[in-house]
Amino acid sequence: MKIITRCPVCSSQGYSAVFKAAQYPYFTIPVKRQDKAKILKRHGLDQLHGELQPVVCTRCLHIYLRQCAPVKTLAELYRDYYSYPSALEGSFSPERDQAFLRIFRDKISRTLSKKQNRVLEIGCYDGYVLYHLKKMGFSVTGCDPSQGANIGKRFGLDIKKQFFKVDDFFKRGLKYDVVIFRHLLEHMPKPVDFLKTLKKVLMPTGIFVFEVPGVESYLKNGSTGIFSFQHVQYFSRASIARLVENADLQLLSCIESAENLIITCLPGKLRPAYADNHIADLCRSFYAHLETKKNRLNKIVNEVSGQGMIIWGAGGFSANVLELYGVPANRIKYIVDSDSKKWGMEYLLHCIPITSPKALKQNDHGCLMICSMYTNEIIRQLKHLRYDKPVIRLFPDIKLLNKDGYKIQRN
Ligand SMILES: [Zn+2]
CATH class of the missing domain: 3.40.50.720 (NAD(P)-binding Rossmann-like Domain)
Incomplete structure (x- = not known):
């Protein structure tokens, strides 16, 4: 496992533990028995779990995983044994995407001029969001390496089936007024660098719009559902403000939508007013909260x-x-x-x-x-x-x- 020695947002070395789980699986999705035998033979059981240890940076209060699962193993397991349902094909009702579209229509699109029309979405899967932005009159492009790209193409969308590499777009002179990436940044080991280089494909007056799960509601409720090896970053309003500043961007808005945060920002320096936050207190009380819940659950389980x-x-x-x-x-x-x-x-x-x-x-x-x-x-x-x-x-x-x-x- 790879040890992360510096905060991915502010590079500080100081941290304290949020909680620790000694043996957490890298992959939490069930698989067919014959596939399980194959996976165990290839990797060995010991190579399929590790210590899950979210820590909070003492300087900027960003929460991140102190130890990361091997990227190759994780990518392989998700590529081979996880299938994403397609909202465009009607496999499920995409509440999170619909909430995003409502916020985009009601709040974000109003900050754009009529000429700001070109949208790129990175990691768009089947392009459900792009499909609806196209209907709203935007000129849309997507980028996704999965089967989703093929589904989107069948629905008439321009989706490049590849891993996003900023230079592939930059070299061809492609620039966009709006660059969207949802539920991507929390998987990235270096989110500041990602944002910095992504400016290469943004028009000087363009905006980034991104969505991440917000850790704050989980901390408040003593819920552990957000924590897994898939997520290496756990953002809050406070750490988003730092992240954006350290990537030389200015924060326009940070909107809460269910348990997620939808952020808009644009190039330029503006010292943000840091959100008054209680992340440090929440982290301190989280462990006790979780213990109370565990005890309560185990008492009930023992009873029945x-x-x-x-x-x-x-x-x-x-x-x-x-x-x-x-x-x-x-x-x-x-x-x-x-x-x-x-x-x-x-x-x-x-x-x-x-x-x-x-x-x-x-x-x-x-x-x-x-x-x-x-x-x-x-x-x-x-x-x-x-x-x-x-x-x-x-x-x-x-x-x-x-x-x-x-x-x-x-x-
Ligand atoms: Zn930090």
């Missing part, structure tokens, strides 16, 4: 899982809970998921079978734990299945629900 437990949800959420909440894995009989593609798969670090929700009808367990953000949807399905054992929900908070208490929560 006498005959074993079933988890609903075979995604990253469950992997996170299995590693960070101290739930005894040997109590978990199986994991159910409504996505049939996941049936028969396993997580890399566990041998818990993943199967259909129909398995809930077997009278062989004591309770069910919902490990998903889609709690309400799953409760609807449980009612439909006439499920009558105790249910533990984890989102939006940890709660034990009885059959009569499956009231649909309105968020």
